[in-house]
Amino acid sequence: MKYHQRLSLLILLDSVIVLSAIYISSYLLYSSPTLTTNIVFLSSIILVLAHHLFAIYLKLYQKAWEYASIGELITIFNVVTYSVVLTVIAQYISFGMVMTRAMVITWMLHILLIGGSRFAWRVFRDHYWNPTQGKKRTLIIGAGSAGVMVARQLFNSIDTELKPIAFLDDDPAKKKMQIYGVSVAGKIKHLEKVVEEMSIEHIIIAIPSLDNKRLKEIFSHCSKTKVKTQIIPMLEDIVTGRVSMNEVRDVQVEDLLGRDPVELDxxxxxxxxxxxxxxxxxxxxxxxxxxxxxxxxxxxxxxxxxxxxxxxxxxxxxxxxxxxxxxxxxxxxxxxxxxxxxxxxxxxxxxxxxxxxxxxxxxxxxxxxxxxxxxxxxxxxxxxxxxxxxxxxxxxxxxxxxxxxxxxxxxxxxxxxxxxxxxxxxxxxxxxxxxxxxxxxxxxxRGSVIPLFKEQIKIGGPVTVTHPEMTRxxxxxxxxxxxxxxxxxxxxxxxxxxxxxxEPVKIVDLATNLIKLSGHSLDDIEIEYSGIRPGEKMYxxxxxxxxxxxxxxxxxxxxxxxxxxxxxxxxxxxxxxxxxxxxxxxxxxxxxxxxxxxxxxxxx
Missing domain, CATH: 3.40.50.720 (NAD(P)-binding Rossmann-like Domain)
Incomplete structure (x- = not known):
C-alpha cells in the first residue's frame, strides 16, 4: 500500500474511533444527551483535530505496526492524553465547565480502540498472514540481548523459514524463563538432548562477545547433532560497522581457530x-x-x-x-x-x-x-x-x-x-x-587449501588431503x-x-570441520589421502x-x-x-x- 493511501486510511479510522469514544461515553453517562449536544459536538471536533495534530507531530502515522511494541504503545498514550487535555481546556474556556467523567471514559476508550486497532494488525499478520507451519524449528544459543533480538527478528519476518522454539543459556537466573513465548530450555551442555527432544532443525549461536575458543567448544556440541548451525557476527565486526547484528551467517572455519585476535597499538x-x-x-x-x-x-x-x-x-x-x-x-x-x-x-x-x-x-x-x-x-x-x-x-x-x-x-x-x-x-x-x-x-x-576443499565438498567429494599427519x-x-x-x-x-x-592444526581436522560446516558428515563426504606433493613439508x-x-x-x-x-x-x-x-x-x-x-x- 502506498504511503498516502495508508495515511488516509489511518486518519479515517482514527476519526471514527475518536468520535465513537466521546459519543459512547456521553451516551453512557447522560440520560438526556440533548442537554449536552453543543458541548459534545464542539468537544468531538476539537478532539478529532487535536488527535490528528499530535499524531502527526509524534509520528504516530509513520509507525510500522507489524513491529509494534512498548515504544508504539507509549506514543499512543501520549497522543491520546495530549488530545484529551486540550479538549478539556477548550470545554472550560468555551462553556465554563468540564465533562470530567465523560472525558475520563473517552480517554480510556480512545486508548483502547486506537491501541487495539494497531495491535490487531500485528496479531493478524503474525498468526494468519505469516503462519509458522512448515518453518524450521530453531534453537537459539544465548538468551541475552542479541538472542532476544534474533528471536524477535524471526517472529517479525515474513520471509524467514525459521521458527524459534527454545533458547539455551548458561545463566542460572534465566532457567525456565520465557521470552516472546519461547522458553530457556537449559544450559549449553544440554544442547544434544534439547535438539533431540524438541526436534530442532536449525541452530543459531547468538552470543556476539563469544571468543574463538568458546565458540569452538559450542560448535563441537552442535556438530554432533548434524543440525545446520549459523552464527550472528562477532562483537568486533559489529563495533567496526562491517556488519549489523541481525546478519546471521554460516559458521566459518576461521571462527574455529580457537585463538584471540592481535590487539593493535x-x-x-x-x-x-x-x-x-x-x-x-x-x-x-x-x-x-x-x-x-x-x-x-x-x-x-x-x-x-x-x-x-x-x-x-x-x-x-x-x-x-x-x-x-x-x-x-x-x-x-x-x-x-x-x-x-x-x-x-x-x-x-x-x-x-x-x-x-x-x-x-x-x-x-x-x-x-x-x-x-x-x-x-x-x-x-x-x-x-x-x-x-x-x-x-x-x-x-x-x-x-x-x-x-x-x-x-x-x-x-x-x-x-x-x-x-x-x-x-x-x-x-x-x-x-x-x-x-x-x-x-x-x-x-587465494591459493589456500580452503577454496579447494569447498569445491570438492560442493561436488560431493572426496576431499583430498595429502597425509593424515600433515600439520600447518x-x-x-x-x-x-x-x-x-x-x-x-x-x-x-x-x-x-x-x-x-x-598450536598447529592437522589438515585432516580442517577438512573434517569444513565438511561438518557444510552440513554434511564423513559418511556423506569421504576424505582421501593423495600423498605429499613436490616441495611440501610434513610440518x-x-x-x-x-x-x-x-x-x-x-x-x-x-x-x-x-x-x-x-x-x-x-x-x-x-x-x-x-x-x-x-x-x-x-x-x-x-x-x-x-x-x-x-x-x-x-x-x-
Whole structure:
C-alpha cells in the first residue's frame, strides 16, 4: 500500500474511533444527551483535530505496526492524553465547565480502540498472514540481548523459514524463563538432548562477545547433532560497522581457530601512518587488499595501491572510495614489481613514508614447475621495490614473508628466504627500516587449501588431503594484516616478526570441520589421502632453531634474530641467478640457503 493511501486510511479510522469514544461515553453517562449536544459536538471536533495534530507531530502515522511494541504503545498514550487535555481546556474556556467523567471514559476508550486497532494488525499478520507451519524449528544459543533480538527478528519476518522454539543459556537466573513465548530450555551442555527432544532443525549461536575458543567448544556440541548451525557476527565486526547484528551467517572455519585476535597499538600505528603516504604492492591480492583496509582506518594522507592485475586493483579502489568518501587520497597504480624502472619512477613520484611489499608468487607446487618466475617475482621484485625505497629514504619497508622460508624445501620458500636476506642486507647501511613479517597459512587467501576443499565438498567429494599427519599453522586474513600493520612501529631494522599462532592444526581436522560446516558428515563426504606433493613439508616452522628469541616484543608477536652476515656476497649471488640454466636453478637456490645455515652453525 502506498504511503498516502495508508495515511488516509489511518486518519479515517482514527476519526471514527475518536468520535465513537466521546459519543459512547456521553451516551453512557447522560440520560438526556440533548442537554449536552453543543458541548459534545464542539468537544468531538476539537478532539478529532487535536488527535490528528499530535499524531502527526509524534509520528504516530509513520509507525510500522507489524513491529509494534512498548515504544508504539507509549506514543499512543501520549497522543491520546495530549488530545484529551486540550479538549478539556477548550470545554472550560468555551462553556465554563468540564465533562470530567465523560472525558475520563473517552480517554480510556480512545486508548483502547486506537491501541487495539494497531495491535490487531500485528496479531493478524503474525498468526494468519505469516503462519509458522512448515518453518524450521530453531534453537537459539544465548538468551541475552542479541538472542532476544534474533528471536524477535524471526517472529517479525515474513520471509524467514525459521521458527524459534527454545533458547539455551548458561545463566542460572534465566532457567525456565520465557521470552516472546519461547522458553530457556537449559544450559549449553544440554544442547544434544534439547535438539533431540524438541526436534530442532536449525541452530543459531547468538552470543556476539563469544571468543574463538568458546565458540569452538559450542560448535563441537552442535556438530554432533548434524543440525545446520549459523552464527550472528562477532562483537568486533559489529563495533567496526562491517556488519549489523541481525546478519546471521554460516559458521566459518576461521571462527574455529580457537585463538584471540592481535590487539593493535593504535597510538603507535597512528603516529607513522596518519597523514603520511603509504604504498602497498600486491594491493589487489587477498593479503594486500586487507592491509589496505587496515591502513585506511588510520586515514593516511595518500594510499598508493600498486598491483599488476587491473581488475583486482579496481575492486579494492572502489571499495575504499565507497567506504571512506574522499577522507584521504587513493591512487591506483598498475605496475609490475619486476619492472625496475617503473618501480623507481613510482617511488620517486609519490615519496611514500611507509611501504608494504605484499606482491609475490606463493603457490608451492606451481613454483616447483616455474622456478625462474618465482625468482623474478619473489627475489628480484622484492629487490627492486626495496632498493627503490632505500634510494628515496622511505621510513619503513615491510616485507610480507612466509613460514615456508624457514628451512625451505621448496622453490617458493627458498625465494622468500632469499628475499628476506636481501632486505636484511639493505638494512645494514640504510636510513630506511627494513623488516620482514612471517605468516603461517592464511585461511581464505587465494591459493589456500580452503577454496579447494569447498569445491570438492560442493561436488560431493572426496576431499583430498595429502597425509593424515600433515600439520600447518593457520591464521585469518585480518590477523595476518594486523601483524603487518603492527610490525612497523616495533621495527628497528633487519628484524623478522612472527605471530604467536598457537598450536598447529592437522589438515585432516580442517577438512573434517569444513565438511561438518557444510552440513554434511564423513559418511556423506569421504576424505582421501593423495600423498605429499613436490616441495611440501610434513610440518612448518615459524622460526629456525638458530633464530628463536622467546621473549615477545608485543602481545602475541615474536621477533627473530638475524643469523647471517655475508649479505654482500649473497647479493652478488642473487644478481647471477638469471644467468643460470632453468634445470640448475633449484640447486643453486638451495645452495644459497645452505650457505646461510652453514654460517649460522659456525656462529653457534
Amino acid at each position: 593504535i597510538q603507535g600505528i597512528s603516529e607513522y601512518i596518519t597523514e603520511n603516504t603509504v604504498l602497498i604492492t600486491g594491493a589487489g591480492g587477498s593479503i594486500g587488499s586487507e592491509i589496505c583496509r587496515q591502513i585506511s582506518v588510520f586515514e593516511p594522507k595518500q594510499l598508493i595501491l600498486l598491483g599488476h592485475g587491473e581488475n583486482s586493483i579496481y575492486q579494492i579502489e572502489r571499495e575504499l572510495r565507497g567506504r571512506y568518501q574522499n577522507r584521504f587520497e587513493i591512487i591506483p597504480i598498475i605496475a609490475d614489481v619486476q619492472d625496475r624502472k617503473r618501480i623507481f619512477e613510482v617511488m620517486e613520484t609519490y615519496q611514500p613514508h611507509v611501504v608494504y611489499h605484499a606482491a609475490a608468487h606463493k603457490h608451492v607446487p606451481l613454483m616447483e614447475y616455474n622456478p625462474m618466475e618465482a625468482v623474478k617475482n619473489n627475489i628480484f621484485g622484492t629487490k627492486n621495490v626495496a632498493e627503490a625505497a632505500k634510494a628515496i629514504e622511505v621510513n619503513t619497508f615491510v616485507l610480507v614473508s612466509t613460514d615456508k622460508a624457514v628451512n625451505p624445501t621448496n622453490v617458493m620458500g627458498a625465494t622468500k628466504r632469499i628475499a628476506e636476506m636481501v632486505i636484511q642486507s639493505l638494512a645494514q647501511d640504510s636510513k630506511t627500516k627494513f623488516l620482514a613479517v612471517r605468516f603461517g597459512n592464511v585461511l581464505g587467501s 599453522y593457520f591464521m585469518t586474513i585480518p590477523e595476518a594484516s594486523r601483524l603487518v600493520v603492527q610490525s612497523g612501529p616495533l621495527a628497528r631494522g633487519g628484524e623478522i616478526f612472527v605471530l604467536d599462532m598457537g 612448518e616452522e615459524l622460526l629456525g632453531d638458530d633464530e628463536i628469541m622467546k621473549k615477545q616484543v608485543f602481545p602475541k608477536i615474536h621477533i627473530g634474530k638475524s643469523t647471517f652476515d655475508e649479505f654482500q656476497g649473497i647479493l652478488d649471488e642473487v644478481n647471477s641467478l638469471p644467468k643460470i640454466e632453468q634445470n640448475r636453478l633449484k640447486e643453486h637456490l638451495f645452495k644459497l640457503i645452505s650457505t646461510e645455515h652453514k654460517q649460522a652453525k659456525e656462529t653457534v
